[in-house]
Amino acid sequence: MLKEKYNQYSFILDRTARRVKQFAQSSFSQGAFDVTIDQWSILKILYKEDAMTQKEIAEKSGKDQPTLTRIVDILIKKRLAQRVEHPQDRRCLQLKLTPEGKQKVEELSPAVKEIRMKAWENLSEDDFENFTRILNTIYTNLNQQV
Amino acid sequence: MLKEKYNQYSFILDRTARRVKQFAQSSFSQGAFDVTIDQWSILKILYKEDAMTQKEIAEKSGKDQPTLTRIVDILIKKRLAQRVEHPQDRRCLQLKLTPEGKQKVEELSPAVKEIRMKAWENLSEDDFENFTRILNTIYTNLNQQV
C-alpha cells in the first residue's frame, strides 16, 4: 500500500542528516578546527551580520532559545563571541564576534566548503533544486504554528 | 559562486529532519503514545523480525551501538522488550518484544502512518522518488568506510 512506502522517508531523512553532520564533524576534528558543526553555524550567521540578539539568531539558525543559550555560552568561553547589552532594550543581549571569532570564520570557510561539497558527487544541479524545494515543502507542511 | 549556493543544503537538511522528528514526537505526546520516535523505530524493527542481536538492530536502524544500548534499556524499563541470551554466542544478547511490546506496535501503527503522511502534502510521487534517491546518494557519498 502507498502509505507503507511513504512511511520510510523519515528514516532515510534522519539517517542522512545524521551522516552529513557526522561527516562534517569528523572532518572538523581531523582538521583541529576546534569548533563543532553547530557552533560553526552560529559563527557564520554572526559573521554575516554582526550584532544580533539571541532571539534573532535562534530564528535564523532554526534552533530554540535554550539550545542557543548553551551554544553561545561555549562560544564565549572559547573567546569567539561576546555578549553586549542592547542600547534600547535591557532584556536583550546583542551578540558580536570577537576578532578571534572573525578570524576563525575567515580561516575555516574554504575548508568547510570543500567538506560540504563532498555530499554532491554524482548529483546534478536539478537534483539540488528539487532537493531544497522538497525539503522546504516538508518543512512548511509540518509548521504547526500555521 | 557555485559552492556558496550548495553550501546551504546542510542547514536545510538538518532543519527539516529536526522538524519532522519534532512534529512526530509532539503528535506522539499528544496521543499519549508513551514512547519516543526513536524508541518507536526500534520497536518496529523488532516487530518485523523477532529476536535480533543489538548489533543487528543497530545496523538496521542506522544508530550506533551505545545509542542503541540506551534506547533498549528504556524499552526494557517500559516492559516493551526483553533481553535473552544468545544460544551460541555469549557475547551477544538477543532482543525480543514482550507481548506488551507487540501490542503497542499494533495499536499505534495506523496513527503513526497518518502522522508521517502529513509531510507529503503538495508533493508528487516523482518528488518522493527523487527525494529518496538523492538522500541515499548523499548517504553513500559520505560513507567513510569505503
Added chain:
DNA sequence: CGAAATTAGTTGTCACACTAATAATTGATA
C-alpha cells in the same frame, strides 16, 4: 500610574548522537 500580559534569556530535565575506552567472549594461529 500600576497590575497584567508579553518578551528575552536562562536553567533543569530527559533523550539522543558520537567518540573513546573497557570488559567479556570468541576465534584464529603460531
Added chain:
DNA sequence: TATCAATTATTAGTGTGACAACTAATTTCG
C-alpha cells in the same frame, strides 16, 4: 594449547535538542 586479534555490548564524557518553568525587563491598558 596458549596467545592475541576481533567482536559484542557497556560506560563515561561532551554536545545538542525539546520542553517546561523561571527571572527580569518591557509593553499594554484599565
